[in-house]
Amino acid sequence: GENVEQHPSTLSVQEGDSAVIKCTYSDSASNYFPWYKQELGKGPQLIIDIRSNVGEKKDQRIAVTLNKTAKHFSLHITETQPEDSAVYFCAASKGGYGQNFVFGPGTRLSVLP
Amino acid sequence: KAGVTQTPRYLIKTRGQQVTLSCSPISGHRSVSWYQQTPGQGLQFLFEYFSETQRNKGNFPGRFSGRQFSNSRSEMNVSTLELGDSALYLCASSPDGQETQYFGPGTRLLVL
Numbered sequence: 229g230e231n232v233e234q235h236p237s238t239l240s241v242q243e244g245d246s247a248v249i250k251c252t253y254s255d256s257a258s259n260y261f262p263w264y265k266q267e268l269g270k271g272p273q274l275i276i277d278i279r280s281n282v283g284e285k286k287d288q289r290i291a292v293t294l295n296k297t298a299k300h301f302s303l304h305i306t307e308t309q310p311e312d313s314a315v316y317f318c319a320a321s322k323g324g325y326g327q328n329f330v331f332g333p334g335t336r337l338s339v340l341p
Numbered sequence: 342k343a344g345v346t347q348t349p350r351y352l353i354k355t356r357g358q359q360v361t362l363s364c365s366p367i368s369g370h371r372s373v374s375w376y377q378q379t380p381g382q383g384l385q386f387l388f389e390y391f392s393e394t395q396r397n398k399g400n401f402p403g404r405f406s407g408r409q410f411s412n413s414r415s416e417m418n419v420s421t422l423e424l425g426d427s428a429l430y431l432c433a434s435s436p437d438g439q440e441t442q443y444f445g446p447g448t449r450l451l452v453l
């Protein structure tokens with residue numbers, strides 16, 4: 229089955245710097261790759277997603293890139309702010325009949341003021 | 342629209358008991374998925390329901406079961422609780438035909 233790896237497991241950056249989190253997946257049939265942000269005591273919140281027919285997607289300070297050949301995708305956060313501190317999860321899905329997301333283990337991002 | 346709601350938010354049970362958790366999806370969403378989140382195993386898929394039918398199931402023992410009602414509300418049940426079942430149980434709903442999942446706040450279950 230699908231396996232999603234995520235690196236790094238923890239990341240500390242200074243406020244205003246950029247943060248990059250990388251994920252790799254194993255199943256070439258996966259075609260949908262969302263990123264979630266989870267704050268303490270809350271459920272995961274979708275922040276951006278990308279489909280396999282797109283190489284890059286941007287939403288204000290957040291961008292995601294996808295390399296289908298290498299089977300990896302990355303989350304880029306620019307101009308980080310303290311409120312960006314949270315755990316970030318990537319996921320991969322093959323779509324089709326029924327949902328079955330496979331999540332990465334998560335990255336704890338700390339933005340230091 | 343109101344988001345995904347889950348009840349109860351916190352629950353304490355003892356080994357051997359059973360528990361039922363409830364999830365109300367976003368209005369109009371008929372797909373509901375359940376996940377177990379633990380520090381050691383991360384987010385793991387339990388099952389997904391659409392229009393009262395289970396469409397997909399993860400690798401969990403038969404003690405974990407679920408159902409969905411005609412109004413799309415879903416429940417999951419865990420019987421004969423074990424200490425290892427202590428986790429945050431998350432529910433997510435999706436619009437018809439879309440993969441995007443919107444998560445609720447979760448139910449934190451502690452098994453003593």
